[in-house]
Amino acid sequence: MKLKAAVLGATGMVGQKFIQLLSDHEWFEITSLIASEKRVGKFYGEEVNWVVSANVPEKVKDLEMQPMDPKVIDADIVFSALPSDIAKKVEPEFAKAGFVIASNASAYRMDEDVPLVIPEVNPDHLGLVEVQKRNRNWDGFIVTNPNCTTIVLVLSLKPLMDLGLRKVIVSTMQALSGAGFPGVPSLGIMDNILPFIKGEEEKVETEPLKLLGKFDGERIRFADLKVSASCHRVPVIDGHLESVWAEFNRDVSVEEVVDAFESFKPLDLPTSPEKLIIVRNEPDRPQPRLDRDEGGGMSITVGRIRKDDSAIKYLVLGHNTVRGAAGASILNAELMIKEKLI
Known part of the structure; x- marks a missing residue:
């Protein structure tokens, strides 16, 4: 029997993406919007002002x-899928x-007591659930997924940690859908690139440190x-492209990096892809479209290594x-079921 799912903030763009991805999910059934x-x-x-596909799901x-x-x-x-302040x-x-x-x-x-999780990266951080419930005297709990830009970056960084990764410089080219709907005014982005996204750089610089950290039983x-x-x-509808400079504490070869990417396996969960990291060898890939x-x-797709x-x-x-958003939360929920937290 499927679990009953509710969506908070159901009419926004991310809320709509949740609904689209959950409408035929094998483990969940939407019962409350x-x-x-x-x-x-x-x-x-x-x-709803439905914008993520041709039609609202019949269900x-x-x-x-x-x-x-x-x-x-x-x-x-x-x-x-609520805005942060709400x-x-x-x-x-x-x-x-x-x-x-x-x-x-x-x-x-x-x-400190809220799990920030990418299932393939730090599933053990769900151990914070019991800490959170104890600290806050809650019967339920909150599990979060990272910022969309952070998720793409950290999925590529995780397999590099064992190679001695010590410093990362990243320059992002982020899609318009990341700003929600209606998002950036057309005259602000057409024939243009906006070199600042409020609060984004702070998230990308801090969230990876928690995600790639170690859970000691009480904290990260x-x-x-x-x-x-x-x-x-940038004027792209969907797809964040990030240019990464990764420094290591030893000499690392391109071959080692490619092998690390290709060896990083997905989980056996309904929303997991068949292949987690796709390596492209063409000089002009990956491309959002x-x-x-x-x-x-x-x-995620990596290239130009x-x-x-x-x-x-x-x-x-x-x-x-x-x-980077709805699919990440759904994958977190699937992991929680697997770990018997739901």
């Missing part, structure tokens, strides 16, 4: 939208009421790694609203 007060009681298909068109009140929600898990208030209310929250919001990512010991980021918005949908949007003195340079691409 939770939206702002002005939409409560209205039918989802009539109210949810006639669902009546419900309030952000845990007392009226019937669900085994709640997926949160998530800060609403997610704890659901956790106190006993709900499991798989959150895409940034509100609690860096809290951050990784001994320096990350420096420069983040930019050609490579963002690999693995149903859950794979080359050596520069003591560093290795490469490009990495990932789908920011699938692997």
Whole structure:
């Protein structure tokens, strides 16, 4: 029997992506769509400004939208696509009421007792769940996934840690969908690149240290790694492309890096791709339009792997609203089921 799933922030772009990915999921069935007060009681298909595909999934068109009140929600898990400021208030209310929250919001990512998880990278960090429940006296709990840019980057960094990775410099070319809908005004981005995304560089520089750190049974010991980021918005709809400079504490060859990428295996979960990291050898790949949908949007693609003195340079691409957002939360939920936390 499928688990009952609710979506917080169901009408936004990430909320819509959750619904699209969950509509035919083998483990979950959408039973509750939770939206702002002005939409409560209205039918989802009539109210939502659907932008992520051609049509609203038939299974949810006639669902009546419900309030952000845990007392009226019937669900085994709640997926949160809320803006951070709203998530800060609403997610704890659901956790106190006993709900499991798989959150895409940034509100609690860096809290000491909240797991920040990429299942292939740090599944053991789910050990923080018991710490969180004890600290906060909650019956439920919150598990977060990282920023979309961070996820793409860290999936490529994890296999390099055993090679002695010590410093990363990354310059990002981030898709418009990362800003939500309607996002950046057309006259601001057409024939243009925006060299600043508020708050983005701070997330990319700090979240990897938690993700790549060690869980000691009570807290996360951050990784001994320096990350420096420069983040930019470019006129691409989906797909974050990142140019990475990786320095190591020993001489590392291109062949070692390629082998590390290709040896990094996916998990056996419904949303896992068949291949986690796809290595392209062409001089002009990866490209967002050609490579963002690999693995149903859950794979990342690396290319232009080359050596520069003591560093290795490469490009990495990932789908920011699938692997970088809704798909990441869903994969976290699948891992929680596997670990018997749900």
